[in-house]
Amino acid sequence: MKKIGSVLIVLIIVGLLFGTLMGCGGKKETPAKEAQKAEQPAKKLKAGFLYIGPVGDYGWSNAHDVGRKYAQSKLPWLETVIVESVPEGDAIRIIDRLVNEEKCDVIFTTSFGYMDDTVKAAEKYKNTLFFHCSGFKRAPNLGTYFAELYQMYYLNGLMAGVLTQSNKVGYVGAFPISEVIRHIDAYALGVKEANPKAKVEVRWIFSWYDPAKAKEAAQSLVAAGADVLAFTEDSPSVIEVGQEHMKKGKKVYTFSHYSPMQKFGEDSVVSGQLVDWGPMYVKILTDVYNGQKDFTNYDLWWLAAENAALLGGEIGQPINPKFVDLLKSKKIKSKDLGEMNAYDYVMKRYEQVKANQFEPFTGPIKDQKGVERIPAGKKADPAHLLSIEYFVDNVVGEIPRK
Amino acid sequence: MVELVVSTLHRTIMAGTSLLLGTTGEILTERSGILNLGVEGMMNLGAVAGFIVTVRTGNVLWGVVAALIAGGIAAILHGIFTIYVKANQTVSGLALSMLGVGLSGVLGKPYIGHQLPVRLEQIELPLLGRIPLLGELVFHQDPLFYIGVLLAIGSWFFLRYTRAGIRIRSVGENPKASESQGVPVQRIRFLCTVGGGAFAGLAGAHVALSYSTSWTEGIVAGRGWIVVGLTIFSLWDPLRGMIGAFLFGGIFVTQYILQPLGIPPNLLAMLPYGATLVVLLMDGLRKDKRSLHAPAALGEPYSR
Incomplete structure (x- = not known):
């Protein structure tokens, strides 16, 4: 018994040392x-x-x-x-x-x-x-x-709009705060520009970082029929879900968020946004x-x-090369740019936002209840974007009350 | 609609598997009278060991074995402290949880953002897998699910009908009386603790090698605590533990299915703990206290 006791004392001392080393942080x-x-x-x-x-x-x-x-x-x-x-x-x-x-x-x-x-x-x-x-x-x-990345979300939305077959585009959000709502709205505006019939469906996980919750939220969107997923939270879970479905033969496209996450889903990640x-x-x-x-x-x-916000799921790759041909086979039409294949269209818009020549939040923009929030021809100012608290009209579901 | 139900149930089983493995292990441990609150830590250590070994060797089987061993080693620590030194079991368990979570974070740091080269693939069982609906649901899962179910049923049979199982239970109920009958109390408790830890390691392996395929810190995300709740919910019966695990897994998955209907996910996330309280309350109100209750000597160090 005594032997074990002395061994333990040594163990405890080692443990304490280890603890202090870790606990000191910094x-x-x-x-x-x-x-x-x-x-x-x-x-x-x-x-x-x-x-x-x-x-x-x-x-x-x-x-x-x-x-x-x-x-x-x-x-x-x-x-x-x-x-x-x-x-x-x-x-x-x-x-x-x-x-x-x-x-x-x-x-x-x-x-x-x-x-x-x-x-x-x-x-x-x-x-x-x-x-x-x-x-x-x-x-x-x-x-x-x-x-701020909302411009990239808008570009992602353009791609999501042409890629969806079910006209149901999914989004996993962290918390219903202005930053995330702005991302969702920008994404929805892109979707609408490319495909007016498509709707954006949102699931909230009420956490910035919870891989399991994000995963289940993404799965529930796929189960509800969504075939393109984007997200604002801090784990690559949504991409893993897309990759799993792609491997099984079901087409689920995803967009990477914040860090280069393309490697988590080479067959699923089309693009995304990167911060620098x-x-x-x-x-x-x-x-x-x-x-x-x-x-x-x-x-x-x-x-x-x-150049604080970049397009892509991998540094130096605005769009995953695997999907370039697919995007080139689709078309997007708008008043100012005319009709172009989706790849060129997205790249053109990317250049425009980089040169400050295009603002995704340009009126007329209506919220879900049909109220006009930004009048025709007017661009949203940063103050409006910072405090945005409404969903644009092609988003399904209400913003949960805080 | 059918597709939605099938996919929800399939996800339920996936989400419940790690809970099942962890709960079975904790029931075994607690039946012998040792309370181990370190499940969260053991699961984290199992997950990180499984992940690192799988990445290094490229073989997922070695990963599972490593997770098993890591969980077992963590439990050995708890065993030495609580059984041989007679330290407070609650404190030791909590310390193990914190140690496991922290250590897995440190060890896993170089692997952040790594993808698993191979994962635990889902296996379709021959013949059984072809049964419509049921086959797709139950017989099209990863190997740890089958192992978990076998372990749960096996533990139930073992604890209930075998001589060794009865000894384990007797040690948890009345160690003094058992010892006077010649049962080696400390050794049995130690083995049960280590076995339970190994099960928790397997649960961690399921999280890191099947449920997820890349390493992120805090990958277990509180499942270990749900396991502790589930063990009470199951009233220390592995079969009820199995039902509970999939019930809790189901609640976790359904949160997001029900969200569009306006049901707040926080309310649903609370349900497992609420359910545990209700079960405890009902258990307390029962007149017949003989079959359903915590092992009488649970949490008490035993000395001759």
């Missing part, structure tokens, strides 16, 4: 720190990042971390610290630690739910700079930034490094034109 990544110290003793900048999910979610937090790593590789004077899976209610405690213990100069809070805590922290720590992703509250030491936070982080950090002091009006809202 992973530092400073490649070639020593070398840089020798070359650049002068000015360094330390940035802290708060992530809402695990970096391994392969969605939102992962994309931010890819951006952080990009900035790290571009800016030799940059040092970064990350804290992942920070619950929204707990942000202030983590920020305190990043400021007081890690001595961060800049802190990025990368979830909408961190907004009020970030505002409070900015009041408390006047000498630290804060940047909040996707929010709208600013202060002299608090800026905001966002990369890297250049944005480089821009913000460079502005800080160069001595900008007042960030009251600092609000980056980057779209396709700034």
Whole structure:
């Protein structure tokens, strides 16, 4: 018995050590720190990042971390610290630690739910700079930034419209908030332009990250007859569902979201949207490094034109080559572009949104009840898009009340 | 309509399989008097071990074996702590859950975004698979489903009718009396705990190698906790556990079928836990307390 006891004590000590190592969070990544110290003793900048999910979610937090790593590789004077899976209610405690213990100069809070805590922290720590992703509250030491993908959803919608055989297009949404509703509406506008008969059906999973729920939601859409699926949540589950059906011989096309997910479904992913936070982080950090002091009006809202939003399910591939011929065999017609094959049409529209020559949310746009929300010929402004809370007329089902 | 029903039932069986495997294991463990709340952790470890080994070897069978072993090893830890050191079983189980979830996240990190080279394919059983509807539903599933059903029925028979099964139950009810009859209490409890852990590992393998085909952190997503609830729901009977597993799987799947009708999914997601409470309540109100109740010595460390 005594032997086991002493073995256990050793085990417990090892366990505790392991626990403290893991629990301390805050992973530092400073490649070639020593070398840089020798070359650049002068000015360094330390940035802290708060992530809402695990970096391994392969969605939102992962994309931010890819951006952080990009900035790290571009800016030799940059040092970064990350804290992942920070619950929204707990942000202030983590920020305190990043400021007081890690001595961060800049802190990025990368979830909408961190907004009020970030505002409070900015009041408390006047000498630290804060940047909040996707929010709208600013202060002299608090800026905001966002990369918006709705234009890509619209382009995906065009493809979904020509590909659907059942005229039922599915969508798995995370939460019924403006950001997701905007994506769904943009997607539906694309579908409508390519195929006025098709309807968009939505399932909500009420979670940003739950692979099992997303999977069942996608399966239920397929069971209800949808043959094209898109989504706003952070796992590749919907694509896996499409791939499974494709393998069994049932055609279910999918669109990738946020990270390059084409490899999860080579036979199913037609296209998708990709985000690139890297250049944005480089821009913000460079502005800080160069001595900008007042960030009251600092609000980056980057779209396709700034290359923050890209079309495709794989970097460098706007449309999966497997489906190029299929798209070329279909036609889309519109007043301004005339009739073209679907592939050329989508690529043309892609160029137009990149050059800011086309806005998917151009009136007349009616909601489900037939009320005109954007009058004919008028383009929606960012404020309208930011707070959008209605479904356009070819979406089926109501928005659940919050 | 028929297609919708068939596909829903098929999904139900898929969603219920991991619950079935986990519940059968937990029933075995708890029947011997050991409460193991570490199912979530053991399932995560099984999932990550299964995934890594499958990617490395390219053979899904090795993945399943690895998951089995990983779950077993995790349970050995719990066994040593609770049986031989007589630590508090609740605390040890909770610690195991946290350890398993964390460790699987760390170990799985390099595999994020990896696709499985091979997966556990669904197998159509000869002859039986050709029965219309039923064949498609029940005899067209992945091997772990068949194994799960066999294990559940086997455990039921084993616990009820075999000498070893009666010994396990007696150890869970009254270890002192069993020991005086010459039953090796600690060894039986240890074996049951390890066996239960291995089942949980298999459940994890089902999640990572069949239900999903790519690694994402937190892949088990709370199924281990549902298993703990299900074990109570089943009143420690593997056959009732089987019904419960597919019932809970069905509720999970139906959430999204019913959503367009305006039924909030949160309400449906709550149902498994609500059902467990109702069963406990009904059990408490029963007059005949002999057949249906928790093993009397559950959660109590035994010392001579």
